[in-house]
Amino acid sequence: MSLSIKDIARLSGVSTATVSRTLSHPERVSETTREAVMAVVDQHGYRVNSMARNLRRQRADSVLAIVPDLGNPFFSAIFAGLQETFSAQGTDLLVTDSRSALRGGQSLLSHLREARVDGLVCLDGGLPQAARAELKAPDIASRVVFACEWLVEGGFPSVRSDNRAGMRLAVDHLVELGHRDIAYLAGPEGNVLDTERRAGVVDAMAAHGLALPAVQFGRNDFSLEAGRAAAEDFISLPARPTAVICASDQLAVGFASGLHARGLRVPDDVSLVGFDDIQTAEFVIPPLTTIRQDRMRLGAQAAGLLLRQIAGAACPADKVITLPVSLQIRGSTCPPGRD
Amino acid sequence: MSLSIKDIARLSGVSTATVSRTLSHPERVSETTREAVMAVVDQHGYRVNSMARNLRRQRADSVLAIVPDLGNPFFSAIFAGLQETFSAQGTDLLVTDSRSALRGGQSLLSHLREARVDGLVCLDGGLPQAARAELKAPDIASRVVFACEWLVEGGFPSVRSDNRAGMRLAVDHLVELGHRDIAYLAGPEGNVLDTERRAGVVDAMAAHGLALPAVQFGRNDFSLEAGRAAAEDFISLPARPTAVICASDQLAVGFASGLHARGLRVPDDVSLVGFDDIQTAEFVIPPLTTIRQDRMRLGAQAAGLLLRQIAGAACPADKVITLPVSLQIRGSTCPPGRD
């Protein structure tokens, strides 16, 4: 077995209290003892047992991130941002997806309730009612923040991109190119991001005296597959819009792939704008014009916010940090009717 | 504060020992007491404090996964596989990347040494020497497994895809199409995956009486950017190969993008084969012919292996689980000289 604080105390001829102090509050110990103790510590490679420390200190020094789907590569950049900030503060990052977390009627909060983590960062705005209700328990709510997505009904601080502004940029860009007939390829029905982005499109178009076509398409999820499937619907549309704004880059890439398979060209036949600026957006053919959101920064901010919450900083339950987005003009958009 | 086992004991008129038993070993308690205790537990929503439990049980019920770069979406599928298996066994998954883990000369093992986790799954075969040495400490080595990548010098059980077989499939496919002049777009120098995949290509070509061109290109990393940059080199090659096998899908997609920008068409001018079958491979234009590795399964197997190790199952230090791969023929390959 590895050494305990008792061994170090014995080996360096002081009490466990002093060893503990040397390690946790070196300034409260005389220089000579400190050096003596540290010598023994280093020599034996002693490390405090964090379970014991945490039990005593009553905290876990770790945080749980919950995503809708761990397999979705979209979240990796957010993880990177979370991790960077957390690890700089000595906090561990646990990850899980909503499905596993909720499996077998388990509570979303078991980790919090069992004192395994100090807080929760939730990236899933589509939690089932039961789970949402749980989160609102008074001693819990102050230790969760939402990132990227959020709960429509509010109640938690959250960090998100400026989805509306993003869509305004997209619409303005297309209108400037000369497009009037613009469609919105929707994400999953009821998803907060989809709602917000659609509203952004509608508002921006209204500002130009335009409106979305009555026919909707999309409405599955944000995935590549959904995008490809939507291409079929698009093709059979009576009057085909000259441009499509997609609720996500994945949708846009899938959509482009579907169009291509049916002989329609981007941007010649249809201009395409995505949302997210995922890594591949710049590398698909043609490169995707899109709205860039800084997912890494989003993660970092969420982590910072949660850390402050945990540390006890008062934070209005409805605090929203909105991150700016920007338009990346690439090859998937051009003036209409260029054929 | 939340209730402790003492409160539950008092409330249900039994000892803490009995409450503990009811929760951990229900069969060792009479039905009547069990029911009485559970009633109180449910009524108050009591949950054991895992820090206390873990301190007592001397385990953490959690595992740390170390990736080279958390921001790389390639790993998300592996995380999903890891998480699925771990969570089914009540084990938490912590994630970090090598950079954060090693920051400030910190030990890779601090988590293990501080008893924060029971084991390590390492997805980074390129750890610095110091870190590798550490991992081999006798009490440590038996609690780490490698997944996807591995250490050239061996020493740890690992789960990996059959990289060589994959490249054989790729070469056979191209040769069958009529290609003789095939190049390999390399990954990062010294990376085990690159080494293995290159060897796979070389061997398979030799079996057909062919050899790689003397000129190499690639040699940065597995990224989209590296792929695009390689396209420049490719274009200035004296005798251009008719087909290129890429060390990864990201490289292939970036390469295709670079070729496209320079007016070369895939597959008409160059056939392209990737490796990994990332999600987007099927959706880029043209869809990428590639070698599919099941990353989710890879994660799941690694998790299972580690769990068994932790549980004390003896496992030869050089145990290697090799997962089959398959060829996905899509639009990026065709017979040479079709123009």
Next chain:
DNA sequence: TTGAAAGCGTTACCAG
């Protein structure tokens, strides 16, 4: 500046 000792919340051994 240091040490003694009381916990932190569980579990598991040992009696009964």
Next chain:
DNA sequence: CTGGTAACGCTTTCAA
């Protein structure tokens, strides 16, 4: 089947 009671390894008063 149940209860008393040592641990688990550390931190933090409280006194000296």
